[in-house]
Amino acid sequence: MKKIKYFILTAAALALIAVGCRKSTQYAALIVTGQNTIDWQTSSTLLKQILEESGLFKAEIVNSPDAGGDMTGFRPKFSKYDVVVLNYSGDQWSENTKQDFAGYVKNGGGVVVYHAASSAFPGWKEYEEICGLTGWGDRSEKTGPYVYFNRAGRMVVDSTPGPAGWYGKTRDFEVRMRNPGHPVTKGLPVRWMHPDDLLFARLRGPAGNIDVLATAFCDTTGGGTGREEPVMMAVTYGKGRVFHTTLGFPSGDENIALKCAGFITTLQRGAEWAASGKVTQEVPPDFPSAAAISVRSNLKIRTLDENIEGLGEYDIGKSTRFYTGIQEEIRRAAGDKTKLLEIEKKLTELLNNPSATVEAKKLVLRELSWIGTDYSLPAIKKLQAVPELKDEADFAIERLGAN
Amino acid sequence: MKKTSTRRDFVRKSASALAGSVIIPYIVPSSSLGLGGQTPPADRIVMGVIGTGSQGMSDMRDFMRLKDQVRFVALCDVDAKRLASAKDVVDKTNRSKDCRTYGDYREFMEKEKLDAVLIALPDHWHGIIYSEAARKKWDVYGEKPICRTINDGKVIVKAVKDNGVIWQTGSWQRSQANFHKGAELVINGRIGKVKYIEVGLPDGGRGIGTPPVQDVPEELDWEMWLGPALKVPYRGVCHWNWRWILDYSGGQLTDWAGHHIDIANWGTGLEYTGPVEIEGKGVYPVDGIYNAPVEYDILCKYANGIEMRVANSSRLPKGMGTCWYGDLGWLHVDRGNRISASDPNILKEEIGDNETHLYKSDNHYQNFVDSVRSRKQAIAPIEPAYRAISVALLGEISMTTGQKIKWDPDKEEIIDNPTASRLLSRPYRKPWTLPTV
Structure with a gap:
């Protein structure tokens, strides 16, 4: 695989340059943390990386004093930022800070309410309006109604008295888009699997200006609600826009819920929408679907070269994600001959590479059977003489009409 | 291709001519001489099944609900277990042990003399088996989708049309x-x-x-x-x-x-x-x-x-x-x-x-059987x-x-x-x- 690796290094360098040229950082983001019921250090670091990975944000992290500390001096300059990401659930802020924050939102500031921040600041009315739905901290029907969806897909606003906020054990669950026309969700799959997360349930209003973007089904195990619970909301407060996601519990060493391509994408898009009212980011090629989760171990989208390298090592029993990644690149080329030729060249290189596996070459031949040109034809023909690849090579040659 | 006279020719001709007034020599598949029932054995549609999985079995049972209008005589499947349990069902219904079974459709097609065949296979097999069945001049109840590719579809449509067979797609919503x-x-x-x-x-x-x-x-x-x-x-x-x-x-x-x-x-x-x-x-x-x-x-x-x-x-x-x-x-x-x-x-x-009256059927399987008899197009051609x-x-x-x-x-x-x-x-x-x- 030496040749491939060399190629990847060059391509990686080129890609870095390309990313550098692609977008200038447009928005300033502030991640507010310092106290939380979850691992706020790890999650804040990941949130910062996720935001910056989009190329749209420069993110800073500000830590509040520790629990029980003097909060009077904690007064971030919210107005300096385009979007404030709340990863905080702890001691109440000072009145001044609260006023600053509510004023910032009212005047058009963007906010992302992340995960456990749904439980912050019990009793602070403005905050509850900013979140749309909240839970825990002795909240009850006084906070507002339960909001959820029934199995028929209709939103239910339910004023039944009762406590606010519940979660079960971490698990994989399916997220279901409820407003696929919103800038944050537009173009994304309407159903997708999300791994190893805590699903919040029984959140309560005020629910004034909320648009529930997505829900997930909370089954009745261990006291679950049996309802489709909101997991992503868009809220307007004054002139401000709020993207509230209940997803992204940092757990174990892996923090899989935060590395889910679905979480990453919706957070990046939600933050852009909160900051600007629009979303310019494309749907990433690895967004999950109802069929399978999609995890980015390093928070980055795989490049074509990484997919090619991964495919070269494919064998029965291994993940097909590198192959499906290449198929997605082919779909996205949308018939562009230059892009298709670039992919064809890399696939042909795999066919000619003695260290690429037989199983990988079988998959390559399937793709070349229809995107192939004169460029790959000699390499394909050569494989007709290799017994274990003959069927696939014949398949490709016949489909290309080259026999 | 030399055309051999089949029972279906008889069914076809007796539908157009006055029943009983002409004697036509025909080969009676031995198994169609069933026991009892109200439909005379010679008027029963003799059927086989290729593909005895869940859909094939479900279709077969629906045909069996038409009582003795249909008699299944032969089954084909690549799964011997499924084949055996399908044979059980057919034998019980026929009150005999005569239902023949095949693991290879080529042998099934070579040996069987049928009026009609029910085919319920994975889509990638449709191109070959639908066209071969039509070429055998068997009427076909075929499961949808009728093809895996457009090219397969063209070949199937041509085979069905050229051979003048009755075709019913399993698009039962029409009925x-x-x-x-x-x-x-x-x-x-x-x-x-x-x-x-x-x-x-x-x-x-x-x-x-x-x-x-x-x-x-x-x-x-x-x-x-x-x-x-x-x-x-x-x-x-x-x-x-x-x-x-x-x-x-x-x-x-x-x-x-x-x-x-x-x-x-x-x-x-x-x-x-x-x-x-x-x-x-x-x-x-x-x-x-x-x-x-x-x-x-x-x-x-x-x-x-x-x-x-x-x-x-x-x-x-x-x-x-x-x-x-x-x-x-x-x-x-x-x-x-x-x-x-x-x-x-x-x-x-x-x-x-x-005004326009669309073809009416209230039983998709009966409609096929009626069409086999009348030679009139079925509701889902x-x-x-x-x-x-x-x-x-x-x-x-x-x-x-x-x-x-x-x-x-x-x-x-x-x-x-x-x-x-x-x-x-x-x-x-x-x-x-x-x-x-």
């Missing part, structure tokens, strides 16, 4: 009152001129990752199951779940096209044509051996200006089913006898004598089935290429896109070839 009524109201202009149709089909489900390779069960002829498809190791995925793998099927989209797209076409007179432009976008699993799209959203334009959107139901306001939108209102039909309209009074409208699945297959090509596809529905060719045109067929693994008819 349901609500679908019939909805289509008939729409085709008679009760919602005005139809401009747009929405067709909601099921969402795709969860994948299973990449299961380990395992030993092929003793009862399964895996090589034969794969047939013309590329060879892959056995991973315990075969019956039923082949639907989620593109080598054999296009997923929910192609599974259901033969139902709700077929109904959409029926109500708008688009049964014998196809769209001229197709643009689709799919969501594909990022991992695992199930690789069919789990979401899809396809917009087609027809030459007469009608637009049809075919999408997984979660994307559509009315969910599953067919919804026609005309300039005077809309009408929606779905399974579970569902029918609704923008104005409920539309549903009370009667269709006058001088071959070409509409081909046109319905074509919409999905062209949508699949658009999703795969990421391009808008231009289609000539008369020549049945993709216009100006040789790369996409390659996806109109899937070459067969040797020694299998698609019959040329």
